Amino acid sequence: LTLSDRGDHRKAVQYLNRAAILHPESWATLASLAGEYLELDSNDLALKTALEALDLAPEQAVIHHLLGEIYLRRREVESARDSFARGKDLDPSIIEAGIGFIRSCLDLGDYSSAASELDSLISRHPLSLDLMKLYYDLPAEFADNATKEKITKTILDGSYVQKDTPTGRAFLQTRAYEFSEDIENTWAH
Numbered sequence: 001l002t003l004s005d006r007g008d009h010r011k012a013v014q015y016l017n018r019a020a021i022l023h024p025e026s027w028a029t030l031a032s033l034a035g036e037y038l039e040l041d042s043n044d045l046a047l048k049t050a051l052e053a054l055d056l057a058p059e060q061a062v063i064h065h066l067l068g069e070i071y072l073r074r075r076e077v078e079s080a081r082d083s084f085a086r087g088k089d090l091d092p093s094i095i096e097a098g099i100g101f102i103r104s105c106l107d108l109g110d111y112s113s114a115a116s117e118l119d120s121l122i123s124r125h126p127l128s129l130d131l132m133k134l135y136y137d138l139p140a141e142f143a144d145n146a147t148k149e150k151i152t153k154t155i156l157d158g159s160y161v162q163k164d165t166p167t168g169r170a171f172l173q174t175r176a177y178e179f180s181e182d183i184e185n186t187w188a189h
Contacts, residue, residue, distance in 0.1 A: 013036045050067050061097060065096055068080045102118050114134075
């Protein structure tokens with residue numbers, strides 16, 4: 001899938017279509033093809049192909065995660081949440097399925113489920129920049145202040161380890177400073 005890595009998704013689709021014809025029993029080929037369709041914003045083809053992969057391998061967490069991403073693109077948020085939930089249940093090590101589940105819950109206003117999953121993931125991945133960003137999206141009444149303080153300290157110290165961009169870093173640092181000022185104001189009263 002070097003073509004995909006180089007951004008040549010159309011060419012990758014051509015080769016994956018050929019591979020799918022030669023090996024119609026390969027769920028991995030179909031899942032890769034669905035991912036390429038998603039990259040090309042061909043959401044209907046992505047869904048059709050991912051469902052074919054799911055028929056071949058219903059216990060593959062990666063397919064459920066992929067379906068969640070497809071459903072989000074299609075604005076079918078409840079279906080996305082269900083697919084992400086199934087993916088994370090099948091393989092809790094796929095952090096992206098948990099993140100998708102949290103994003104879906106936030107979109108649906110299910111802050112309690114989002115907070116619960118976020119706390120669980122943060123306990124296992126305390127330096128995940130993606131999780132830190134999501135924590136600031138939780139309404140205050142659902143966020144644990146001790147956890148938010150730890151995250152704020154980690155951000156301000158710059159001790160997180162995931163790839164980030166200057167824009168992402170600036171966003172997080174701004175949110176962290178705002179939160180630390182809120183804490184100081186609360187303690188002052």
